[in-house]
């Protein structure tokens with residue numbers, strides 16, 4: 079009987095366990111988790127913070143589910159591997175032998191790279207326990223500073239302002255979500271944030287978090303030497319794949335665990351998937367970090383198939399993300415921005431990749447041109463490269479999102495639509511509408 083051990087009970091690990099069971103009815107499947115919950119939705123943490131759902135509602139599996147699928151969920155932290163003996167060691171001294179091992183440990187928020195990170199009142203939107211703790215702290219807090227340039231920082235900002243805290247968003251640069259938005263898109267979000275009474279401080283950088291005698295946050299020191307009083311500091315400056323468990327093993331890593339298209343590491347019988355893996359990407363022909371939920375699910379599935387001996391090559395799809403920030407629906411697809419030269423000084427692990435983000439968004443190897451349509455609070459930006467649509471960003475009204483996703487994912491040759499699409503404005507919208515109508519099955523056409 080085959081013994082499968084999976085370290086991690088997130089989107090990648092739980093999916094892999096299910097896939098294994100679908101193809102191996104008798105093998106023993108152990109899923110190790112460091113958190114005392116069944117699998118839950120990490121993107122859902124933002125909805126807990128904003129009070130849209132209680133924590134129970136972000137559970138993606140029940141404990142019964144593990145029993146039904148014959149999966150043994152074990153609470154414990156893996157600390158090291160012996161790949162010769164095929165053994166996983168846990169922090170409490172237990173050990174687990176394996177025939178096939180999957181590492182699916184995810185990633186964690188990066189702490190600020192300056193003094194004060196350990197103070198009471200420095201918070202992250204990262205884990206369920208951390209979010210529960212954060213919600214408790216909001217009951218006493220009066221003024222919060224949020225640091226970070228991506229979606230999670232914006233979600234933290236929205237959640238804290240929604241809980242009635244005087245919320246100040248610090249940005250090192252001069253544009254909201256600068257890695258993704260252009261000026262017009264950023265202005266739309268700015269309008270919404272101001273309507274929610276958020277104070278946005280552009281070109282403002284914290285260099286230290288200051289504490290009181292009891293070890294609680296009392297403010298931040300700014301780069302210009304000034305001090306800013308606050309009692310909470312929300313940090314979302316990027317993520318770091320959790321790969322400590324492979325530290326003293328021969329498993330090859332770069333910024334995460336390197337895997338081929340079958341999710342195999344360089345060590346026999348050891349696989350990796352999800353946020354802790356750096357997977358080969360056909361768009362860029364490099365190993366990329368992809369901190370997205372759907373990617374973790376697809377990688378977990380690919381790992382599961384290969385672990386049961388069904389060869390399957392994972393092909394990274396075009397990245398996709400949809401979010402709702404301050405009442406604005408924002409959908410990001412494919413490659414939307416070239417890498418900005420002025421980011422060269424960013425520490426590598428923080429560069430570009432935050433929660434709900436893919437490096438692929440920012441790496442555009444070919445010449446491209448942008449097209450633009452805007453109307454009230456609705457905008458569409460297309461990224462056209464040769465005869466193909468390679469990316470799109472849709473804000474507000476989402477009726478054209480499906481057609482854009484189809485064009486990008488199916489790599490449809492848009493040669494005959496190119497002129498209309500690159501004209502932008504109503505011509506672009508009309509052309510996309512017509513295309514979508516033409517591919518919909520007859521009964522759904524309007």
Ligand SMILES: Cc1cc2nc3c(=O)[nH]c(=O)nc-3n(C[C@H](O)[C@H](O)[C@H](O)COP(=O)(O)OP(=O)(O)OC[C@H]3O[C@@H](n4cnc5c(N)ncnc54)[C@H](O)[C@@H]3O)c2cc1C
Nearest residue numbers: 086087088089090112120156184352353369370371374434
């Ligand atoms: C606030 C937030 C918002 C997000 N928004 C989006 C979004 O809008 N769209 C999107 O696509 N993605 C989003 N993401 C990212 C998405 O949630 C992740 O990409 C996805 O959860 C990765 O799944 P995973 O299985 O690789 O890792 P995880 O979900 O992090 O699971 C890792 C598992 O490993 C366990 N573990 C870790 N170390 C050990 C160890 N040593 N021993 C035992 N167990 C261990 C953990 O307890 C956990 O069970 C968001 C994430 C957060 C936090």
